[in-house]
Amino acid sequence: MRLRPRPKPGGPDRGGGAVPQPTARAADDRGGHALRAPSPLHAFNRYEIKYLVHASRLAAIRDELRARLDLDSYCPEGGYGVWSVYYDTRLLRFYWEKVEGLRFRRKLRVRHYGDRFTIADDTTVYVEIKQRVNRVTQKRRVGMPYADARLLCDGRQLVRHEPGQTAFVQEVLGLVQGLDLRPVAMTGYQREAYVGRDADLGLRVTLDHRVRGRDREFDLGADAQNRLIIPASMSVLEVKANDRVPYWLTDLAARADLSVVRVSKYCQSVEAFGRAPRSIFHIPDHDAEPQLTTPTTHEAAVAAPTVKA
Secondary structure, three states, X not given: OOOOOOOOOOOOOOOOOOOOOXXXXXXXXXXXXHHHOOOOOEEEEEEEEEEEEEHXXXXXXXXXXXXXXXXXXXXXXXXXXXXXXXXXXXXXXXXXXXXXXXXXXXXXXEEEXXXXXXXXXXXXXXXXXXEEEOOEEEEEEEEEXXXXXXXXXXXXXXXXXXXXXXXXXXXXXXXXXXXXXXXXXXXXXXXXXXXXXXXXXXXXXXXXXXXXXXXXXXXXXXXXXXXXXXXXXXXXXXEEEOOOEEHHHHHHHHHOOOEEEOOOHHHHHHHHOOOOOOOOOOOXXXXXXXXXXXXXXXXXXXXXXXXXX
């Protein structure tokens, strides 16, 4: 079913309300941020590595990132909000696939970028399927009004979409109908986003702060209470690369004794609210600075080959 095309959202990382305009360097910002692709169906294939960063080390790491990378042209100073509703089966199939480390696994979510209190039926949100195939993360997503996203994922009905989105929309509908998916958890955090330049084109690095969640009231715009699911003193640094992680970045992680983690914000939320036992990958609720060891740095080098800058 194909109806009239909808206007494109004003910015790739924002949904709803006024969208900030890119800075003057945006036209020359070729940092590999594939969200800017003009296709109605955005697709990504990349390697991802995650680290935990304690607040005591955050300023130094941010300074080095800013010396080598550009702040994403759609990212305001201080970052932007990212809010996601995750769908799963009654028995949490997607959760267990992640915890058990299946080589092929996926999850479905609806995501909003920006201030959640500005969201309305016509606010652009993104319906996403994120999947892991061996070591490569693949993500496909389409933007649509929030009312349509709810109709598709909660109402399980085919919705209006643009040419080129039909296969994806039908895949989402097949998942929610065939697996009886329902909202299970919500997460939110403040994100700083950086993109590579020069030799580091294609590199994207994000810092996520104040990671929160809830296990009910899954309307993205609801004035509902969220709680921290990762201690406030900890941020998640995520490295996303099309091919290889540059040497200077893994060297930075080694010098800062950053811990490689298999954290999933979705799984963290599920476990924080007692919907599943806490796995070995769960980040403790206590606020103490972690004692990290050299093997975690070596694990990063194994996880993603590096290339000298």
